[in-house]
Amino acid sequence: MTKKKETIINVSLIVALLAVLYVMEHTLPSTAMIFTVLKKGAIYALVAVSMNLLNGFTGLFSLGQAGFMLLGAYTYGILTIPVEQREFVYMYYDGGIIHFSVPVVVALVAAGAVAAFFAYLIGLPVLRLKSDYLAIATLGFAEIIRAVFQWDKLGPVTNGSNLLKSYPTFRSVIFPFVVSGICIAIIVMLINSTYGRAFKAIRDDEVAAEAMGINLAHHKRLAFVISSFFAGISGALLAMYQTTIQASMFKSAMTYEILLIVVIGGIGSITGSCISSFLFIILSEWLLRFLDSEMYIGDFKVPLLRAGFRKVVFSIIIMVIVLFFRKGIMGTKEFSVRGIYNFFKKRAQRKNAVQGGDSNE
């Protein structure tokens, strides 16, 4: 299969996907559960991939993702609330101190930039730490950010512990797919570049990587900042999806959800993260919903089903995965058209060989 052919197939697959989404949107009722799953899944896919860039490809175990999402969400909200709405949103703070709003695309980039800027500052001290210590430091940072954003004195900017709302959101499911898709594509291109190779070298062996002329501090900071940039954008997308922003949304539980997606998908696999984020959202938002409500079959009350039981089932799934499927769905492999092609080609060859026919190569 030539490279050109592969590109054509990939592009047509993407177009087909968008077409399917478009058709679905015009035929199904807009309240259908599938749209919730698709929207949230796309957003979580982006943040999972950004976390994978750090944890899976650079080997930095960071748990600050929710903090960077919060920064992105707030930046987006603060910058895009229409001027005439500000008085109502910031009703306790005399309309706030910001009296302008910017277009959505600019705000999305700004959301990433603010998250990246904070990542740079935090990275200066914490990237000296290794493994678990780094995880604890970044987790602590995320909690601090959350507390700071709820601080009353910052109210004129962040609206304190009140909601941010009335900013532009998306209705179509295509929007998060396109934004996430572009961001993930950029991350993939980065990983396939010479910088991506340097990140993987750091993951495999820091000492050797440094001896090969890779500046550890610089490259770790790059990975951290880039990962946070995209976490910021996904935070902004999440804000658009939820239509309101409150700092208390971005708990560390959110980071764990993302970590879970990364682990289930396979640490070090982009496509794994994407697949598992949709899987995770489908399960948690849709298929396992019934576990949370009481159910009667005739007169028989099904035992155990009550609010919160979903979490128990989830915990068990996690334990099973960690114990028996440590590599996740994809391991470090990637799902690609070429991979499938080669798989079938090999199979065909084997079949030919068994039948005694000539193989093509």
Next chain:
Amino acid sequence: MSNVLKVENVTMQFGGVVAVDNLNLEVNKGEIVSLIGPNGAGKTTAFNVITGVYAPTNGAVYFNENKIIENHPQGKMKKLYRGENNGKYHTSLAPTPDKITKLGIARTFQNIRLFKSQTVFENILIAKHCRRTSNLFTATFHLNGKEEAQMREETEKLLKILELENVKDELATSLPYGKQRRLEIARALATEPSLLLLDEPAAGMNPQETDELTAFIGRIRDEFGLTIFMIEHHMDLVMEISDRIYVLDFGKMIASGVPEEIQNNPRVIEAYLGGAADE
């Protein structure tokens, strides 16, 4: 002959332990120089000082007659310092290992340190990263196609010269031991060094592999115009290919000279070869 590497009054002290004591040595262009000594003599520590892993406690290192590393006892070490030449050096110049590599000093490790999840080809390609001219933006958006192609081409060439071509798509760790050593040297060569430091290249090799390695080291020296400085325990290898030898014992240099001189030096025999001869 100009010296490529000059180590001057280098002392490395960890707490109260002097690991390397006032080391002076020179490596001239095109030479193969060996550093030998019993276990714990401070050989690898000396290597780690030269490659920037440790900043020396006192002393200086010159590369192509430019000072690249210098330090003097500071802080707590001022009181603790037990080495010589205290007060001779006044500035502190301690580049990180990656900067040393960029200057043109590459190294291998005593215990092989390959990039485990990468193929042979990728292992070498990674080492090309330090000679890039692209920045993050041009690399990410693949605007550096020419450079990328050149990197891959050079990697292919290196694989051919080092006879690793037929295993290029295999995982680095799946290679047999001797080939892993060779790959590590190949990876060091990919950073385009003029001075190559080999830390026990023959460790764990059988006699046949050692013979191959001996020829191999001589060959790459000529082919790449290298200067080689190595630590080694296999005396056959050392005596056969070294132009000169330095001997360390308890951090101190006890002898230096051409292989014949070292073989007949009573202090060396007592400290090192004597023990081996008794076996």
